[in-house]
Amino acid sequence: MNPKLKRYLTAYAFLLPNGVGFMLFMLLPILVSFGLAFTDCQMLKPNIRFIGFGNFINLLGFYHDSAGWHANDPDFWYYLYNTIFLMIGIPISMAASLGMAILLNQKLKGIVLFRTLFYLPHICSGIAIFMVWRMMYHADVGIINTILGWLDIQGPDWLNSITWAKPALIIMGVWGAAGGNNMIIYLAALKGVPESLFEAADIDGASAWQKFRYVTWPQLAPATFFIFTMSIIGGFQGGFNMAYIMTQGGPSGSTTTIGYYIFNMAYDGELLLGYGSAIAWVLFVLVMGATILNWKCGKSGENDYA
Amino acid sequence: MLKRIVCKSLFLILSRHGQLLLAAMILMLAPSCSSKEEAEKKNLTLWTSGDSKTLAAIKQTCIDFEKLHPSIKVNVEFIAGKSRTQKYLISMQAGKSGDVVMFHWAQVSVFAPKKCIMDLKPFIRRDNYDLGDYFPQGLMAYQYDGGQYCLPVNGSTLVLYYNKNLFDQARLDYPDDKWNFDDFLHAAQKLTLLKDKDGRQVVGCLPYDISSWLWSMGGEYADDGLSRISFNDPRTVEAVRVFWNLRHKWNISVKNLNLAGSDSTSLDVFERGNVGMSVSGPWSLPSYSGIKDFTWDIAPFPAGKKGRQTRYAGMGYGIWAKTKYPDEAWELLKFLQSREEQEKRATGFTDIPSRKSVAYGVWADQKAAFNVKTLLESISGGGDNVVRVFPKNELWPNISRYFNESMDLAMLDQISVDEGLNRAQRKADNFLARKRYVPGLVDYVGIALASCAMFFSVIFLSRKFQTRKNEPKT
Numbered sequence: 001m002n003p004k005l006k007r008y009l010t011a012y013a014f015l016l017p018n019g020v021g022f023m024l025f026m027l028l029p030i031l032v033s034f035g036l037a038f039t040d041c042q043m044l045k046p047n048i049r050f051i052g053f054g055n056f057i058n059l060l061g062f063y064h065d066s067a068g069w070h071a072n073d074p075d076f077w078y079y080l081y082n083t084i085f086l087m088i089g090i091p092i093s094m095a096a097s098l099g100m101a102i103l104l105n106q107k108l109k110g111i112v113l114f115r116t117l118f119y120l121p122h123i124c125s126g127i128a129i130f131m132v133w134r135m136m137y138h139a140d141v142g143i144i145n146t147i148l149g150w151l152d153i154q155g156p157d158w159l160n161s162i163t164w165a166k167p168a169l170i171i172m173g174v175w176g177a178a179g180g181n182n183m184i185i186y187l188a189a190l191k192g193v194p195e196s197l198f199e200a201a202d203i204d205g206a207s208a209w210q211k212f213r214y215v216t217w218p219q220l221a222p223a224t225f226f227i228f229t230m231s232i233i234g235g236f237q238g239g240f241n242m243a244y245i246m247t248q249g250g251p252s253g254s255t256t257t258i259g260y261y262i263f264n265m266a267y268d269g270e271l272l273l274g275y276g277s278a279i280a281w282v283l284f285v286l287v288m289g290a291t292i293l294n295w296k297c298g299k300s301g302e303n304d305y306a
Numbered sequence: 307m308l309k310r311i312v313c314k315s316l317f318l319i320l321s322r323h324g325q326l327l328l329a330a331m332i333l334m335l336a337p338s339c340s341s342k343e344e345a346e347k348k349n350l351t352l353w354t355s356g357d358s359k360t361l362a363a364i365k366q367t368c369i370d371f372e373k374l375h376p377s378i379k380v381n382v383e384f385i386a387g388k389s390r391t392q393k394y395l396i397s398m399q400a401g402k403s404g405d406v407v408m409f410h411w412a413q414v415s416v417f418a419p420k421k422c423i424m425d426l427k428p429f430i431r432r433d434n435y436d437l438g439d440y441f442p443q444g445l446m447a448y449q450y451d452g453g454q455y456c457l458p459v460n461g462s463t464l465v466l467y468y469n470k471n472l473f474d475q476a477r478l479d480y481p482d483d484k485w486n487f488d489d490f491l492h493a494a495q496k497l498t499l500l501k502d503k504d505g506r507q508v509v510g511c512l513p514y515d516i517s518s519w520l521w522s523m524g525g526e527y528a529d530d531g532l533s534r535i536s537f538n539d540p541r542t543v544e545a546v547r548v549f550w551n552l553r554h555k556w557n558i559s560v561k562n563l564n565l566a567g568s569d570s571t572s573l574d575v576f577e578r579g580n581v582g583m584s585v586s587g588p589w590s591l592p593s594y595s596g597i598k599d600f601t602w603d604i605a606p607f608p609a610g611k612k613g614r615q616t617r618y619a620g621m622g623y624g625i626w627a628k629t630k631y632p633d634e635a636w637e638l639l640k641f642l643q644s645r646e647e648q649e650k651r652a653t654g655f656t657d658i659p660s661r662k663s664v665a666y667g668v669w670a671d672q673k674a675a676f677n678v679k680t681l682l683e684s685i686s687g688g689g690d691n692v693v694r695v696f697p698k699n700e701l702w703p704n705i706s707r708y709f710n711e712s713m714d715l716a717m718l719d720q721i722s723v724d725e726g727l728n729r730a731q732r733k734a735d736n737f738l739a740r741k742r743y744v745p746g747l748v749d750y751v752g753i754a755l756a757s758c759a760m761f762f763s764v765i766f767l768s769r770k771f772q773t774r775k776n777e778p779k780t
Contacts, residue, residue, distance in 0.1 A: 038753055043395050044420040052749025058740070074733075162720060252714035267392050270704055271416075 043271035055278035101186035353404030456622030481605035497582030510558030522610030613690030
């Protein structure tokens with residue numbers, strides 16, 4: 001056998017299990033969902049009818065009547081607003097992760113213990129965390145309102161209030177994300193900043209803030225770009241677990257995200273798999289657009305600092 | 307090459323690890339080598355739920371059934387309540403489901419229109435199965451479009467639990483079957499003037515969900531065909547306003563309850579002793595039975611303008627439409643629902659058995675510290691007592707979502723009741739008026755272009771990535 005051919009065959013043989021798994025469990029469902037998005041497929045309904053762009057028109061279209069213009073699916077736009085609102089937590093959690101990484105980058109005795117403790121929330125069961133936070137947010141006996149009570153502040157009914165439900169979820173999200181993988185990535189990036197740059201800054205008489213602003217921060221640009229891109233992708237897709245466990249999307253849909261809406265469409269109510277697939281593909285386009293935009297802005301920013 | 311493979315294989319087999327592996331494989335395969343008798347048995351799967359006592363009783367019932375029907379093997383699987391609908395949907399969609407399945411009453415209008423569960427009427431007619439012993443309200447809850455899709459296992463409706471100590475403290479007469487809404491309101495308002503042992507204001511009533519109040523006050527949701535949605539009907543508006551007033555005008559209920567009327571983490575619960583009255587069903591009895599600090603009892607739901615109209619709650623057994631053994635599944639269902647087997651399971655007071663003979667017999671004879679007769683009369687119906695269910699339509703979950711979301715806003719005082727109901731009506735009407743989309747040439751061309759664009763963009767991006775990878779690093 002030709003040695004080059006043998007090498008190729010060996011390589012493909014090693015890739016085959018993963019490739020078959022990818023095709024069966026990732027590619028095939030993606031293609032099927034693309035097809036379903038153009039049908040009126042309903043769970044348990046035997047006949048599927050091709051309806052072209054009907055689902056997308058019902059989702060994204062508008063109609064006009066005597067009262068003015070109205071969205072065909074006003075819920076979609078509201079849930080999209082909820083999804084984007086919840087992404088306010090992304091820069092906050094990134095800043096918190098960076099702060100933690102800077103603190104954990106010091107040469108102190110027992111620093112490994114602190115790194116473990118800060119990373120613990122990330123490896124705890126998500127369900128358990130949501131249940132604990134739900135109790136913490138309790139209007140009467142929750143620890144947060146109890147502490148606010150000591151300070152003479154009347155705490156809101158966090159998860160039952162339309163005004164406070166989303167900020168409550170953002171606070172919980174920041175707590176969970178701050179000490180997670182983002183912190184690890186920043187920690188690794190901080191280790192990669194050359195000492196010579198800090199020495200040069202010291203020689204020039206730079207303060208701690210100036211060192212961070214002009215030495216550390218530019219060196220973290222690639223890590224920041226990566227974390228921001230992945231967080232945006234995760235932000236658009238996320239919010240399902242929190243909504244399902246803590247709030248069931250309420251009160252009055254104020255914590256329903258696009259991800260939870262897709263689940264509700266496909267597995268609740270009319271069981272519209274076709275419509276749910278259409279929403280998923282619209283979400284994909286949004287995520288793709290946000291990622292490309294981020295890529296363009298981020299790459300040019302990286303080049304400025306390179 | 308072949309010689310090498312054979313030698314290597316033999317080596318593996320004869321090595322210690324190979325022997326262990328071979329033994330493990332034999333052990334794993336052994337159970338599948340069943341006897342001929344086992345292979346000829348018809349395997350039925352029963353999907354059910356309940357507490358540990360009920361499950362143990364059901365398993366024993368199935369063992370007794372197998373003794374009477376040696377050619378049938380029953381496998382009992384427990385399905386947790388919360389994820390039941392998703393489990394059923396996915397399993398039935400995949401073509402695998404229990405043969406006899408326990409359904410919540412509200413699930414019948416989801417599964418019956420999609421022909422996922424069998425209409426039992428042909429079986430009932432064929433065997434002259436006597437339905438006379440069942441509570442009619444229980445049978446009604448599982449009917450859809452003229453068919454009978456389940457036989458009820460148990461059923462109940464809402465009643466009024468009241469704290470006798472608080473009533474004595476407020477010098478109020480205990481509620482009875484003559485109580486109307488005005489009597490209820492008067493008592494609730496007097497109870498909220500009291501303070502509990504911790505100095506907190508007593509809650510007059512926990513009202514549970516809106517449906518029973520809405521119907522009793524003369525309101526309506528919609529008809530079964532959803533040809534008329536009555537959300538903004540003046541009678542419905544007035545009925546919802548009464549429910550709203552319980553919290554915001556008369557202050558006899560707590561404000562932090564969601565529309566479903568219950569918050570499991572709330573401090574204001576009946577068991578704590580700071581709630582004068584609580585609307586709930588028999589499912590609260592196991593929890594209330596442990597109350598030691600005060601005495602309590604049960605009264606009928608207060609009658610409104612349209613009498614006493616309360617919502618049904620219960621579970622039933624149905625047969626999966628694609629079962630391989632429909633006749634055997636029907637035999638199992640009949641056995642499970644037989645009077646003798648229901649009597650064995652009629653312990654405790656979590657729910658009322660669906661057979662009148664069992665409910666009024668063994669079940670009612672149990673020792674109880676409360677008025678069992680009231681519970682039985684509440685499910686019996688008759689006169690001004692009506693037990694109801696939501697509109698039986700597969701689109702109802704969507705329509706009810708609009709109602710519940712708008713009512714959440716109204717109950718949280720974000721919008722007025724009128725505005726909320728108008729909003730729900732508008733959304734429901736728009737939803738029902740959706741036109742069936744007919745695709746044209748534009749759709750076909752557009753989809754073809756979109757598919758090509760996706761395919762070529764994947765090729766383009768992968769080639770760009772390849773080009774970048776091959777660029778010399780500076």
